[in-house]
Amino acid sequence: MADDEAGASQRQARPSMTTAMRSSSFLKEHQQYRPPHKPEGHYGIDTVVEDLQAAPVSPREISHFKGIPSAENPPKIVDSGLSHELSHPDCTPRPGQHSERLIATLFYRSTAPRASNAIPSPKRVPSPKPSQSPSFRAADSNIPPTMAPSSSLDTFPLEPPAAEPEPLDHLYGSYVSPMCITSFLHLMSTFPLPPGSTDLTSAHRCLKLDAGQDHHPMVVELTVSPAPSLDYLSLADLRKHELIYRFEREWNVDVALRSDNLWRRYPRLVVFDMDSTLITQEVIDLLAATIKDPPDLAARVADITHRAMLGELEFDSAFRERVKLLTGLPGDIFHELRPVLDVTNGVRPLLRALKRLGVKTAVLSGGFLxxxxxxxxxxxxxxxxxxxxxxxSETGRLTGEVKGRIVGKERKRELLVEIAEKEGIPLEQVVAVGDGANDLLMMAAAGLGVAWNAKPRVQMEASARINGDSVLNLLHLFGFTDQEIQHLTA
Incomplete structure (x- = not known):
C-alpha cells in the first residue's frame, strides 16, 4: 500500500503543460535552438504576426517589397547572421559600373611532386659521383640545395644558393587545398587596389578532380575583383612577380593569370609548335640518331638542339648547322620516321574538342615539312x-641545304599573323602553344601564349604555363570543367 502511494506521488510530481501555459505558437512551445543574436522573446515569424495583430502599427513603418530592388533596398536573404546577396561583383557589377576582374587558374603539379629541402627523401638516388655528367640535376640528389657542392675552396661558390621555400602541399594536401586558395587570396590582397576600391572579393570553382577515392581538386579557377591596380603593376609584370613564383614553388602549382574578358572564353585559332609539344621528341635528333658514323653525331646534334631551345643559340644558324650534319641521309627517311613519332598525351582529344568548338588549328614547326x-x-x-x-635528284639523299626561309622565331610570328588575317580572326582570340625559345615571338603576338612543359626562359616569358602529363589541360584555361571536356572529347 505504501508503494502505491509513493508511485502516485511520483506521478503527480511529473511536470505537465496546462491549458493556461499553452499558446497558439507551435515554434514557441517546441523550438529547441534559438540563435544567440535574436532577443529572448522572439521565437519565430508566427509570434511576430500574433504580436502585430494585437498592437497598432503605423502603415508608414512597414516597407512593403514590390519586387523592384534598388540601391537602398538591395535583394538580400538574411539567415542566421549571414547575408546572401543575389548580385555580387564577381558575378556582375551594378549598372553603369565596370569591374576589372582577374582570373587565376591553379593547376596542381600532380606528376612532379617536390621533395622537402630540410629532410631529404630516402627514395632519392645516391649522391652523384665525380665522374658523372655535370648535367646531373641537383633535384635527383640526396644533397640539399643549401649544402656546399664541394670540399675544395677553389670550386666553392661566391654565395650559397638561395634556399627553396618549404613545400606546403606536403602539410595541407597534395592538391589545390583550401589552405592553398586562402594563401593565394592573402597574397593577392597585398597588391594595391585601383583608386576608389576598398574591398577585394573573390569566388572560386573546381574545374577538375583527381581520380582517387577522395576526389581532391586538381584545377581550381578563382575570380578576383578588382584586379590589382594597373598603375602599380601590369598584368605582364604580375605574372612574373617574385611572390607569385614563390607561391607556385611552395604549393607545387602553376598559376595562370588572365583578365576576365569575352575573348578569354572564346578562342578561334590555336597554333602549336610541333617538336616537344605536339610530339614528345625532337625530329632532328631522331634523324641524327640514324647516323652511326661518326658515333657521336646524335649527341652533338642533341646538344645544339637543347641550347637552341634554351635560347643560348640563334635558331636559324643552329638549324642550318644541324642540317649540315645530316648530309647524306636518304630522302625517304622522313617516311620511315612516321611510326616512330610519339604524339603527346592529350593532343588527339584536344584537337577533337577544338574542332567541335569550331576553332581553327595550325602547326608551325622549326622541323621538317x-x-x-x-x-x-x-x-x-x-x-x-x-x-x-x-x-x-640523282642520289636521293639530303644535301645539307635548306630551301627558302627558315621557320624560326620571326617566321613563326609572321605565319601566325598571316593565318589569323586570312581567317578574319583578331589576335586577341589566338592561342599559341610551345616549349622553346623560338616560340616566344609567336606566343607574344597571340592573345594567350602557353608554355607547355617548357624551358625555363619560356616558362618565365609566357602568358601562362602548364606542366603536366596531358595537354588537354589547355581547355581549363578557357574555363571548361572536366565534365564539359569529357562531353567535348566524347
Missing part, C-alpha cells in the same frame, strides 16, 4: 608550315 604535313593530316590540323630540305 614532310613529317609536319603528314602529322597535321593525321591529327586533322588545318594549317602546317615547316622547313624544306634539299634532296639531290
Amino acid at each position: 614532310p613529317l609536319t604535313s603528314w602529322l597535321a593530316g593525321e591529327l586533322g590540323i588545318d594549317y602546317a608550315h615547316a622547313n624544306e630540305v634539299v634532296i639531290d
